[in-house]
Amino acid sequence: MAFINYLIHLAILVCIYGMLTVSLNLAVGFTGLINLGHIAFFGIGAYTSALLALNGYPLWAAILGAALIAALAGIILAFPTTRLKGDYLALATLGFTFIVGSIARNWTSLTRGPLGLPGIPKYAASNQTLLWIAAGTLLAFSITIYCITKTRFGKTLQAVRDDELAAAMLGKNTFVHKVAAMGISAFFAGIAGSFFAHYISFIDPSIFGLGDLVLLLSMLIVGGLASVPGSFIGTAIILLIPEPLRFIGFPSALIGPMREMLFALILLLILIYRPKGIFGRVDLQ
Amino acid sequence: MILAVLVLILMGCAPAAPLAEGVTEEGVVTKGEVKELPPVRIGVLAPLAGDDAAYGQDVTAAVSLAVEQINAAGGINGRTLEAIFENGGCNGKDATTAATKLIDVDKVPVIVGGYCSSETLAAAPLAEAAQVALISPASSNPAISQAGDYVFRVTPSDAGQGVAIAGEMIKRGHHKAAVIVANTDYTLGLAKAFKESFEKLGGVITSWETYEKDARDFRTQVAKVRASKPDAIYLSAYPTDGALVVKQIKQLKMTLPLFGGETFGSKDVVEAAGKDNLEGIVYATPKWDGTTPKATDFLQRGGVKRGAEFSLPVFAADAYDAVYLIAEALKQKPDQEPTGTIVKDYLYTVKEWQGAGGMLTIDQNGDAVKEFQIMLVHNGEFQKAP
Amino acid sequence: MSLAAQLAVNGVIAGAILALVASGFSLIYNVTKMMHFAHGAVIALAAYFAHTFTSMPIAFPFALVLTLVSTCVAGELINRLVYRPLRTRKASSAVLLIASLAAMIFLNAAIITFWGADIKTIRLPYANASIEFAGIIITSVQLTIIAVALVLLLVLWWLMKQTMIGKAMRALADNKDVAQTVGINPEQLTTITFLIGSVLAAVAGILIGIEENLHPAMGTSLIVKGFAGAVVGGMLSVPGAVLGALLLGLAQNLGIWWLPSGYKDAIAFALLFVFLLFRPQGLLGKKMRDA
Secondary structure, X not given: OOHHHHHHHHHHHHHHHHHHHHHHHHHHHHOOOOOOOHHHHHHHHHHHHHHHHHOOOOHHHHXXXXXXXXXXXXXXXXXXXXXXXXHHHHHXXXXXXXXXXXXXXXXHXXXXXXXOEEXXXXXXXXXXXXXXXXXXXXXXXXXXXXXXXXXHHHHHHHHHHHOHHHHHHOOOOHHHHHHHHHHHHHHHHHXXXXXXXXXXXXXXXXHHOHHHHHHHHHHHHHHOOOOHHHHHHHHHHHHHOHHHHOOOOOOHHHHHHHHHHHHHHHXXXXXXXXXXXXXXXXXXX | XXXXXXXXXXXXXXXXXXXXXXXXXXOOEOOOOOOOOOOEEEEEEEOOOOOOHHHHHHHHHHHHHHHHHHHHOXXXXXXXXXXXXXXXXXXXXXXXXXXXXXXXXXOOOEEEEOOOHHHHHHHHHHHHHHOOEEEEOOOOOHHHHHOOOXXXXXXXXXXXXXXXXXHHHHHOOOOEEEEEEEOOHHHHHHXXXXXXXXXXXXXXXXXXXXXXXXXXXXXXXXXXXHHOOOOEEEXXXXXXXXXXXXXXXXXXXXXXXXEEOHHHOOHHHHHHHXXXXXXXXXXXXXXXXXXXXXXXXXXXXXXHHHOOOOOOHHHHHHHHHHHXXXXXXXXXXXXXXXXXXXXXXXXXXXXXXXXOOEEEEEOOOXXXXXXXXEEEEEOOEEEEOO | OOHHHHHHHHHXXXXXXXXXXXXXXXXXXXXXXXXXXXXXXXXXXXXXXXXHHHHOOOOHHHHHHHHHHHHHHHHHHHHHHHHHHHHHOOOOHHHHHHHHHHHHHHHHHXXXXXXXXXXXXXXXXXXXXXXXXXXXXEEHHHHHHHHHHHHHHHHHHHHHHHOHHHHHHHHHHHOHHXXXXXXXXXXXXXXXXXXXXXXXHHHHHHHHHHHHOEOOOHHHHHHHHXXXXXXXXXXXXXXXXXXXXXXXXXXXXXXXXXXXXXXXXXXXXXXXXXXXXXXXXXXXXXXXXXX
């Protein structure tokens, strides 16, 4: 019971959500795909990993399974949706998140529905070890994605974002590129989901809800699109703002809502004063 | 910028330092010897914001009331009792953060919570590792029974209630029941327990209609129920949706007898569904006889504290009881620092303890064993069913 | 009593409720190209205003008028305090979306702070009778909702197609810069749009509040389904939103005749998904021009 444990916990959450945000940035910031289904990949990764682990498979298999199934989901989602434009793509992917949530709640023989999956084994006995693992993974993701964006593949993705028609005219298969981007970002999201499930040790269908989606989008936008360090900073800011608010003494009956109001206001202020995000380099129309 | 001003105003609304519970609003310390010893602090983990905020408010009011009363009677071993409230958000992630903060920053020896099973299940491993007692007033997920030695419930398992209602239905001659149930762990648990008991007693379930917790339109589920021709309907719902289901059943001019869980023992639901619509509904609650002195007193004072009726009174009463149990446990060891282990050891010895929420016994899993009673709503009032 | 007929009626009722929500959302989207998700929270706010005003000892119609006015003020405040600063800073639509969600969080929490989290109701000054005909049962409030939704369909169609304001709105939506050169003041028109949208929100809040009681987070699920209806009907058509919502309500209620009731929500989202894949412009929308 030490204060440092609290900080370690927050750091772990920042790393897990950081992985999620960085991977989302690949699809949104670099490829211009407004993917609101990312949370579904996160949840699918979490559930896959949990189910594999709870059924006796070793941890490495659980993580790998989570990543692959999530990537598969990404590719499946990408097929019909990548030919949609802007807002419509966003809506379709949002619909996907809700559909997956509905399945999670009703396919009780697989997911146990609202009862959730308790008792998921941890990666490491101590949180400190876990923090190193998580931070290391986040670093690995960030470097990987950064490197991807520097390759020809990555540059094509950005070209697709900026002017898809031109990219197509130059002979690039934009469809394959977009599907690949979704698949890769989903792969990473699946791993983040696995980390989450094995850290919190209990997951239920609420993971597919608006709450986390709003958080994720805020992290992405506040950090700035198309900026890998931005995603990390954005995650840290959004996750850490509510914490100091715990130490302001509101009347106990109103603690919850007042903290939420403050959080929303602070978020709005950040958006208004830095609408491109802190490190953002692009805007999406 | 107007928004920035709003932020400052909101922050200004908060007093400079956390208002310690046990200190009245005027800042006057209530009666009781407050020695130089530091206060005893307990944590409270409940959904203080979001969709389930109403239940968080139930818990806050109930715990605050208990704390106030305990301090007025001299505190715990001469020390003031203080409660620290954190938002579990009815989900695992927020509950983990809240529990971590309570355990590692506030260093509480015991936590009243979580309310939602997701909160309890997420907080359980943390409490267990830190040897902090976790006492849930409302979580019903069966997995909690195995969640750890330091994990307790003062609310009984669903199985007991299911048996009670099923028995009552058969007793009244209804052998075909339709079930309308919300798709959450609490309500599904109750409904499944009911179904098992009912079928064991020879009953037949004619239809099983579910809905998502935030649904407000059940007309089609009700129409399907009607088409399945049951003798009676069992409703497993939360207050908000439960009231609407009843309202819509009556709108469709159905007069079948209605049965339900403790949700219907709430004034809020009577108000929201309409007194006439709820007339005659039979429900089961832990035997807490809202008419025992302790219970009536709790309801009355608690209502004042909350500023409104309790949303789910029975769980609020359980939260109130949890605080009293903690106080009793710590009073057993007046010369020792409060620890979770002291509370844990005491709780396992609790047998037939009379609380505001009923007579409580705690079994070897840390679960509550309570008897149930059948009640009905008549004229907007709750009475024992004949 | 025919189950199918009752389910169809249920579908129309549900669809009408969603139409009340979708109409305001679609109007605002069509003019400002902004997804005002906070619209759901404004509807919730309207319901709570209605609860407060109808609990006061004043005449029921007057309470409704007060509700309307308060909601308009609230809606326009959001426009001024949140969206306008972002618009002047040329924020992207993604940022506006997040801002809208942040506003929604703020309003939901504010409702709990000022009104508490308990169930609340709106008391009607007259009884809500159940009417039975042709084996179908419907209440007077539900009939009112359907009637209002249909009236909205007609009024909004007339507004967008036949009036000057409607034409100005469509011009603004089509091409903001050109619209300005012909003398349309975008900020003024946006304000008018938000005011009309807030009136629609107030109507929705009052009727839905009466029918489904109040809950602080009621706006969230309303806007999620409402926007699905708007998409199905056609994001670029305001009367389309109403139609889409009606279709969604019907699909959901008739769908669970065969499917287990738990899939009601899944049906809505599946329909949304299918439309986006095969007919993204919705029932009545025009194909979106490639940017």
